[in-house]
Amino acid sequence: MRLRAEVTNSNLLLRIVQSIDKLTKSAILKLTPDKLHIIVITDMDSGLQLWSDIVVEALFEDYQIESNFNNEIYLEFNIDNLQRALRSTQGGGALGVTMKLVKKLGGLPVLSLIIRSQSATGREITLCQDVPVRLLSAEQMDAIREPLVPEGQIHIMMPPLNNVRSIAERMKGMGDRVAVSANRNGEMNVRVANDLVDITTYFRGLETMSYDTTTQETSTDGGGGTGRLSSETFTAVVDMKNFLKFLQSHHVAPKNVMCCISEHHALIIYVYIGSAGYTGAAAMHDSSCGSLTYFIPVRQI
Amino acid sequence: MEAEVPAASLKTFYRALQCLGSIGEDIWIEARTDHLELIGKNASQSAYARIVFPAEFFDAYDSGESDNAVFRCRVQAKQLVGIFRSRTQAVEQCVLSIEQAAEPVHINSSATQGECRLVVRLAYKQRVCRTHRLFYEACETFHSTYDRRDCKGRWRVAAAHAASWVAHFARGSEEMTLQMTSSVVRVRSWTAGNVAQPDATRALHTELSVDPADFDMYHVPHPVELALALREFRAVLRYAERMAAPLSAFFDRPGWPLLLEVAAPPNPDARDHRQAPPTAEFVLATVADETTPAPSSNNATPASRAPTQILAVPDSIEPGSAPSPDASPYAHSRSSFAQWSPDNRSDSLLATPASARRANTATADSIAGSLPNSLGGPASQPVPESRVPTARAYRLLDMPRPYAPPGLTDTQLSDEHAAADELRNAPPGMVQTTLPFPTTAAQRPQGDMPVANADYSSDEELDATPPPPSKRMRALF
Numbered sequence: 113m114r115l116r117a118e119v120t121n122s123n124l125l126l127r128i129v130q131s132i133d134k135l136t137k138s139a140i141l142k143l144t145p146d147k148l149h150i151i152v153i154t155d156m157d158s159g160l161q162l163w164s165d166i167v168v169e170a171l172f173e174d175y176q177i178e179s180n181f182n183n184e185i186y187l188e189f190n191i192d193n194l195q196r197a198l199r200s201t202q203g204g205g206a207l208g209v210t211m212k213l214v215k216k217l218g219g220l221p222v223l224s225l226i227i228r229s230q231s232a233t234g235r236e237i238t239l240c241q242d243v244p245v246r247l248l249s250a251e252q253m254d255a256i257r258e259p260l261v262p263e264g265q266i267h268i269m270m271p272p273l274n275n276v277r278s279i280a281e282r283m284k285g286m287g288d289r290v291a292v293s294a295n296r297n298g299e300m301n302v303r304v305a306n307d308l309v310d311i312t313t314y315f316r317g318l319e320t321m322s323y324d325t326t327t328q329e330t331s332t333d334g335g336g337g338t339g340r341l342s343s344e345t346f347t348a349v350v351d352m353k354n355f356l357k358f359l360q361s362h363h364v365a366p367k368n369v370m371c372c373i374s375e376h377h378a379l380i381i382y383v384y385i386g387s388a389g390y391t392g393a394a395a396m397h398d399s400s401c402g403s404l405t406y407f408i409p410v411r412q413i
Numbered sequence: 414m415e416a417e418v419p420a421a422s423l424k425t426f427y428r429a430l431q432c433l434g435s436i437g438e439d440i441w442i443e444a445r446t447d448h449l450e451l452i453g454k455n456a457s458q459s460a461y462a463r464i465v466f467p468a469e470f471f472d473a474y475d476s477g478e479s480d481n482a483v484f485r486c487r488v489q490a491k492q493l494v495g496i497f498r499s500r501t502q503a504v505e506q507c508v509l510s511i512e513q514a515a516e517p518v519h520i521n522s523s524a525t526q527g528e529c530r531l532v533v534r535l536a537y538k539q540r541v542c543r544t545h546r547l548f549y550e551a552c553e554t555f556h557s558t559y560d561r562r563d564c565k566g567r568w569r570v571a572a573a574h575a576a577s578w579v580a581h582f583a584r585g586s587e588e589m590t591l592q593m594t595s596s597v598v599r600v601r602s603w604t605a606g607n608v609a610q611p612d613a614t615r616a617l618h619t620e621l622s623v624d625p626a627d628f629d630m631y632h633v634p635h636p637v638e639l640a641l642a643l644r645e646f647r648a649v650l651r652y653a654e655r656m657a658a659p660l661s662a663f664f665d666r667p668g669w670p671l672l673l674e675v676a677a678p679p680n681p682d683a684r685d686h687r688q689a690p691p692t693a694e695f696v697l698a699t700v701a702d703e704t705t706p707a708p709s710s711n712n713a714t715p716a717s718r719a720p721t722q723i724l725a726v727p728d729s730i731e732p733g734s735a736p737s738p739d740a741s742p743y744a745h746s747r748s749s750f751a752q753w754s755p756d757n758r759s760d761s762l763l764a765t766p767a768s769a770r771r772a773n774t775a776t777a778d779s780i781a782g783s784l785p786n787s788l789g790g791p792a793s794q795p796v797p798e799s800r801v802p803t804a805r806a807y808r809l810l811d812m813p814r815p816y817a818p819p820g821l822t823d824t825q826l827s828d829e830h831a832a833a834d835e836l837r838n839a840p841p842g843m844v845q846t847t848l849p850f851p852t853t854a855a856q857r858p859q860g861d862m863p864v865a866n867a868d869y870s871s872d873e874e875l876d877a878t879p880p881p882p883s884k885r886m887r888a889l890f
Contacts, residue, residue, distance in 0.1 A: 137614075138614075190614065190615075190617075192583075193583060193616065193617040196581075196583050196584075196617050197617060197619075200581045200619075216618070220615070222618070231574065231577075231623070231624075231627050232571075232573070232574060232577075232627075233626070233627050235624040235626055235627055236624065237621065237622065237623055237624070237627075238621070238622040239581055239619070239620070239621045239622075240619065240620040240621070240622075241581065241617060241618075241619050241620075242617065242618040242619070242620070243617060244614075244615035244616070244617070244618070
């Protein structure tokens, strides 16, 4: 089992880890020959899950990976440790960062980040941050699967995450659950309510994806039919905490964020990590360098 | 003693206090005729700090004593630091003085005049004046017996540089090692905890290699590796950074303490008060190596200047005391620390608390009375020693503990112990006194204000223990 790579885009990796920072203590890193996956599961049943993937070319150069399981490596690590280690890679004077999977004394595996940088006097300082990891076997990794969610009823591009985040921050004291709803007209509402207050934020002019699914029929018999009317609103009520956790992904400065509402089941949000800018239907195609997919289960009352 | 701190140097004074406050709980003040010393040490006696303000630093300085007499006292660090923490920009004049009671203070008199207090008076613009009166305790001070001239290795480095090494360490790191050779300096962080498990819950381990050419002065004749506690080292670094002064280090070998000095060179061009900046020296204990014959505490005698005794303590540990208990907390010593040895844990400079417990000496008295006099008590401690996993935790947790943990009211203590016992074994702060004036519950006629009474009804029970500060305030006003 071998892993070695030159981290060229440590800033992006740091921002990704910052997005997952407060979710939970540990996360799983799955490294394959062409992609890097970060999987965060906060709570098996009712918690938010994050499944992300990034092409390795966006982060590394000279990427070498070898293992017995199809050249894939599965690691469990502590998010705070990795974040601290990556933070050391920032700052002026960093010349190069190398990532290696090594066994430190005692046979303990660590993900070692070797950072060469320049001190104030110009001499080279070598900093080595060892993030302790736990190796997962292929069977353990198999047990972890993406959650099965039924097809969403509506896909809508979300407004800029910073706007939504500032609004959600204000709303968070009002209640412990938030209702996210959208319709085909490009309208999205974020609503929170408690005994005294009811706050709704209306976003207009958003772009929606229209699917050619078999369930889509033009309704001729007025309301009550099985057709999807363009003004029908689909709502998902999720935990406020999970919603805020997802909004932490603003750190990656995503180009597009697509929200998919699966009523009564989950809110699935695809955060596309920016590469070249593009909008609209092209966002459906995975042509960016990576994406973070949040599965937020609908709150069961 | 009276000292007037120039308004422009208040920040410097505050930084010194802050540094001492982050090392230990108390600050000892020693006022000599030509300088004022502030001394601090940490709870486990493994770090010592001394900051000297020459008389020229002050606008006016009078030690108030005759030539050879020295005024010594101890105050609580938190209180002193808190005074200077904020709002020092608008201060026009700051005077520290000692007020001593002209006559003995009677317990029943409610006058605040005539008490022994350290008075800090801050005069602001617009004739606003803030006066703080701090309780001080006259006591003995202590000094380090180590001399930097005895140290073979030394270096000096700019503070910002040193701080940048430690900045990379994870938050939970407890210890660090400095491995110094002639060609490279390696700084590593270590954390306590169960490192034997291949788990992701271990902490980040950081290792940094620095070129000795980065140092202002570097003289290390033979390679040496020192392991010391990170917390105190960070406090020293912070102080050096804030003072923008270089940090000098003097060391000899593992087990011998690391001497650090932060002294800004006087600037002849600046105004008067800057010509006498404070000099600070720190002594940090390091972990003894297995191979070096570091004297363990049972060999310490008053005569020999044992390296493990930083403090010039008149009494010493009885030679018969065992170095460490049988159920040593280090029976499972960490695999990462090849050189750490459970039995040679002499980095706690005096007797390790466990052996002090066994020795049952009055050592605590000599250490400026800071440890409670309860060495006999903890023999019945329910805390199992094998529970304690780490060095630092060991030093702090196994400190001679009072019989009653702080916070327990006397109603919860067991009845078998006489009141005198409780008094002796009480931790500092849990003072068994009666208030000098009757409590409000006794004062107020019974049956009045039933709602409010509910709050004070427990005053009777708590009579022997002072009520928590918020309640006490309510009782006074």
